[in-house]
Amino acid sequence: MMAVLPAGSAKESRSPPSINSGFEATIPYKNPISGRLFPWTGRMPVPRTPGTATRHSIMRPSIANTVALAALVLSSIVSSMSATAAKPSPKKPLRLLLLWHSPDGHPRATHEYQAGMRIIAKALQPNRNLQTILVHANSPWPKGPELLDGADGAALFVSEGAKWISDDPKRLAAFRRLARRGGGLVGLHWGIGTRKAEPIAAYLALLGGCHGGPDRKYSVVTARATPATAGHPVLRGIRPFEVRDEFYYRLKFSRPSKTIIPLLRVPIDGRDETVAWSWQRSDGGRSFGFSGLHFHENWKRIEYRRLVVQGILWTLGQSIPEKGLDIPIAPGDLKLPGKKSPQ
Structure with missing residues (x-):
């Protein structure tokens, strides 16, 4: 030393x-x-x-x-x-907005938007990569654009969803921004619809499919629903099943139609009609739609729960088990909200 x-x-x-x-x-x-x-x-x-x-x-x-x-x-x-x-920062969960409307005049136990979204929210709860937010989205919905700008995906179980999106230019612009950044978009039953034809084009650019215009078609049928595209992640654990429901059919789809992947078909008026679809958009995002779910009781079916929940997860890029999700449901989950007194 x-x-x-x-x-x-x-x-x-x-x-x-x-x-x-x-x-x-x-x-x-x-x-x-x-x-x-x-x-x-x-x-x-x-x-x-x-x-x-x-x-x-x-x-x-x-x-x-x-x-x-x-x-x-x-x-x-x-x-x-x-x-x-080198230490990775904690990964933030994806934020999903579950948008629902108040009753729209249909009979009780149909078009139950809030109750249906609660079932979806509970089914998604085990997914730790996901933050689900139930949002009452009746117009004018002034905070909507801000909420959409902070979201990674949005699911619509609302009245005339195609028209509702286009009713407010700021709302439509926010949905377009969500799509451009690759956000997931989901439309359920009347959430894919519009009575007038004008909102169809804007909606097709977002969801890929629409039930709209004066030529729109719908029917209550008891029929065998069949998976249309073998191997698609959304269809895992779903086999052909019989169901009674009101389906919208002869839907309008985005062009080119080959980019639309049919997921579920039901025979109506002698034709096999596509009632559920997936779409890999050109902006890199994904969309999913289902024209069923008119009757609230159909949430009892594991096929419906899997189709909808797995469709949502697919739009968000989440993995889906090979045998499909296990989505239990309790009788209390099907409970409808009580009638509210007039405001």
Whole structure:
């Protein structure tokens, strides 16, 4: 271990040390212990004979130790910074808006928007990557654009959804922004519809399918619903099943139609009609639609719950088990909200 000379010692006043580099230093040499400056002499260093110790041989380890210590500290700092930079920040959950309307004049136990969305919210609750927000979205819905701008996806179980989106230019613009950033979009039953034809084009650009215009068709049927595209993630765990429901059919779809993937077909008026679909949009986002769900009691069916919940998850890019989601339901989950007194 090399000795370190204390500052102010008598030995410190001797001739300045040489730099062991082959030449004298071109700048004044500073004693690392005392801080004293020595002028450059312009002389070559004096060779040392083996076994002899010089002032420089004592000082050199101190310089080396200092440099080594500085390098070690710098290395530790860099390593710490690298570790901090490499550590991934906590991933924020995806934010999904479940948009519902008040009763729209249909008989009780039909078009039950709020009750249906509560079932969906409960089914999605186990997914920790997801934050679901139930939103009462009756017009004028002034906070809507702001909510949409902070969302990763939106599902519509509302009255005349295609018309409702276009009713407010700011609302339509917010939905378009959500789509452009790859957000998931879902339309259920009357949430895909409009009585008038004018809102159809804007809605098709968002959802890919629409039940709209004066030529729209709908029918209450008891029929066998059949999965239309084998292997699609939304259809996992869903086999052909018989159901009674009011389906919208002869739907209008975005062009080119080959980009629309039919998911569920039902025979109506002698034709197999597409009543559920998925769409990989050109903006990179995904859309899903289902024209059933007129009758609230159909939430009892595991096929309906899987179709809707897995459709929502697909639009958000979430994984779906090979055998489909296990989505239990309790009798209390089907309870309808009580009648409210007039405001």
